[in-house]
Amino acid sequence: MAKTLLKKRPKKKIGVAPGTLVHVGEPSGEAITINLIDYDAEQLHEELLATDDVQRCCQLKASPTVSWINVNGIHEIGHIETLGDCFGLHPLVLEDILNTDHRPKLEDYDDYLFLVLKMLFYEKEEGIRTEQVSLVLGPNYVLSFQEKVGDVFDGVRERLRNSKGRIRKLGADYLAYALMDAVVDSYFAILESIGDEIEEMEQELVTDPSPQTLNRIHHFKREMILLRKSVWPLRELISGLQRIEAPLISETTGIFLRDVYDHTIQVVDTVETFRDIIAGMLDLYLSSISNRMNEVMKVLTIIATLFIPLTFLAGIYGMNFEYMPELHWRWGYFGLWGVMLATTAGMLRFFRRRKWL
Secondary structure, rough: OOOOOOOOOOOOOOOOOOOOOOOOOOOOHHHHHHEEEEEEOOOEEEEEEEEEHHHHHHHHHHHHOOOEEEOOOOOOOOHHHHHHHOOOOOHHHHHHHHHHHOOEEEEEEEOOEEEEEEEEEEEEEEEEEEEEEEEEOOOEEEEEEEEOOOOHHHHHHHHHHHOOOOOOOOOOHHHHHHHHHHHHHHHHHHHHHHHHHHHHHHHHHHHHHHHHHHHHHHHHHHHHHHHHHHHHHHHHHHHHHHOOOOOOOOHHHHHHHHHHHHHHHHHHOOOHHHHHHHHHHHHHHHHHHHHHHHHHHHHHHHHHHHHHHHHHHHEEEHHOOEEEEEEEOOOOOHOOOOOHHHHHHHHHHHHHHHHHO
């Protein structure tokens, strides 16, 4: 089963001063790694850096090339603080990077833009797993911070390595767009998988609903809440990027942002549709259980109704009175059976004419 949305995560200590760096999120035993891709239209340099090489990233701030610095792991506060000092990040930005409970948002700090996204992964057995991705967009660099190794950006890396499309010819703003587009596209794959499971569950509801089906319905209701919390703010984020008056976003990239915004609207519409379907499935489950109970009660009622006159006759002739004329008839036993069978046949015929059977 997927992790419940009510699962408690480590929370920030109450009473600390704003800008105090405290990691809020799932603890990780993995060491922080840094993936560096530095490129322009003609050349590309890719390197995996250890945490001791954080200072090397500082030299890229003034480089004429575009630099993508991807940090895998945010639990070691010292290294995040060092990288923040190199690029002049505000303490509140570093605090937000370390706090993985933020909703998607956009903040403009004049020299750079700070974005928070939710990267989602889906497995049938485990459900949806969410991971926060923080992006810092500067004039010629993009910093991305992930909670752990593994992301949805492999397609972007391949395009950079193979120089496919316009990504190597445009600036850091287009790279940031490509990363956001990869996150949004991953939502479609998740929704497709969930849609297949919902179809299976609908068929199960119609044919053979069970208590396990009800558990699955509630599970998917929680998944839809998680998806909605991740997607709805993202729509506002991208809309804000389109409206923002900042030299960091070129007019060319703004056109592509509109496309991401359209994709986000499609995801939102699909999530809302799934929510309505799942809500209807709960009503369908209750109706199916009620119909099944009604069928059982119908059969039991018919059986009881058939036996009421038979029990009446048996009760009369089961009384121990001495003077009962029928007890001395030679064909009395067979005659009583005939009356019983005729009564039963007449009642069955009546039930069929009324379409109760």
